[in-house]
Amino acid sequence: MAITPKLFFLLFLQLMFISSLSNIVGAQELAVGFYQDCCPGVEYIVAKTVAQYVKKQPSIAASLLRMHFHDCFVRGCDGSVLLNSLPNNPAEKDAFPNLSLKGYNVVDAVKAAVEKQCPGVVSCADILALIARDAVRMSGGPVWKVPTGRRDGRVSISREALINLPPPFANISSLKxxxxxxxxxxxxxxxxxxxxTIGVSHCTSFSNRLYNFTGKGDADPKLDKYYAIALKKKCKPNDQxxxxxxxxGSFKTFDHSYYTLVSKRRGLFQSDSALLDDPDTKAYVQLxxxxxxxxxxADFAESMINMGNIGVLTGTDGEIRRRCGFVN
Known part of the structure; x- marks a missing residue:
């Protein structure tokens, strides 16, 4: 049977519905206070350990938040980004978009502290979700109650990170x-x-906007020209x-200034600028x-909970890893 454009569209909608439904079903099994009986002090242990690292290196907070995002967008929030590569299987953490991730040592330290108190009980996926919340809070951002009960996946494949993680040069259509x-x-x-609003980036993630946007040695016309001049002073061509x-000015502080910058066409990435190309996202930026x-x-807290529900493993699926870099 030939697949017509109409049939293709209907199949696409069906797959989208199934994907969304699976996220919802898994999320229903998560619960705030999931460990209150089997490991009642877990959130205190996580927060205390994370604070020791953020106090010494405030910039690590952004990396810890980003790690949770990168985990959830590949195979769901199952801790797969934490698994080490094997000789015959490059893992997600070694995919190009994840090479700049930092903070695995923080996750390992938190896991070790939790295991000492409650061995074999708390998943690495839940630890990552709690760490992200605490990293935001310690940067001046909001606090939210993290539903827990995730279990850890056993599979991590490098190429899946390349396919699933939206790149910094994404346009609004691909982001949607x-x-x-x-x-x-x-x-x-x-x-x-x-x-x-927090964190730093390598020049290579946006240098095309400065020096070769259309392949003709030009700059991105959607980037504020004065901001472009300032960036060129910091990032020379091919700077790695x-x-x-x-x-x-406030890259260590979780605040609203990101939206002020984007509204003035001073978002660093194309994916930031792309928010002005849709009427609804533009309206939110301007608001x-x-x-x-x-x-x-409040919106960020809600959306983080939504993201933390993506494709979770619960019940008897997956496992509780003893070490986050290795399957049991």
Whole structure:
């Protein structure tokens, strides 16, 4: 039977529905306070350990938040980004988009502390979700109750990270497709993009916007020209090592200023600029910029919970890893 455009569209919608439904079903088995009987002090242990690292290196908070995002968008929130590669199987952490991730040592330290108190009980996937929440809180951001009960996956494949993680040069259409395929909404997209209020980036992630946007040695016309000049002073052509602040002046503080920058065409990545190419995401950007982030904290907490529900393993699926880098 030939697949007509109409039939293809119907099949696509069906797959989207099934994907979203599986996220919802798994999420229903998560619960706030899942460990209250079997490991009642887990959240205190996580927060205490994370604080020791963030106090010494505040910039690590952004990496820990990003790690949770990178985990959830590949195979769901199952801790697969933490698994080490095997000789015959490159894992997610060795995929190009994950090479700049930092903070695995923090996760390992938290896991070791939790295992000492409650051996074989708390999953690495849940630890990662709790770490992300605490990293945001310790950077001045919102606090939310993290539903737990995730179990760890046993599979991690490098190429799946390349396929599933939205790149910094993504346009609004591909961003929508990526988020919708995970059961997330357009609001989740624009809200979670606000995580770029903390952290840094290598010049290579956006240098094409400065020097060769269309392949003719030009700059991205959607990038504010004065911001482009400032970035060129920091990032020379083909610079592989230099890093810049994603939210200049407050890259260690979780606040609303990301939206102010994007509204002024000073978002660092194409994916930031793309938020102005959809009327709904643009309206949200302008609202937060105009109201100084009036609803951003509450919205971010809600969207993080939504993201944390993606493709979770619960019940008897998966396992509780003893060490986050290795399957049992």
């Amino acid at each position: 497709s990526s988020f919708f395929s995970k059961g997330l909404s357009l609001k989740d997209l624009v809200v979670l993009s606000g995580s770029h 090592k230099k890093i810049v602040e994603m939210d200049p 937060q910029a105009r109201t100084r982030g009036a609803t951003f904290a």
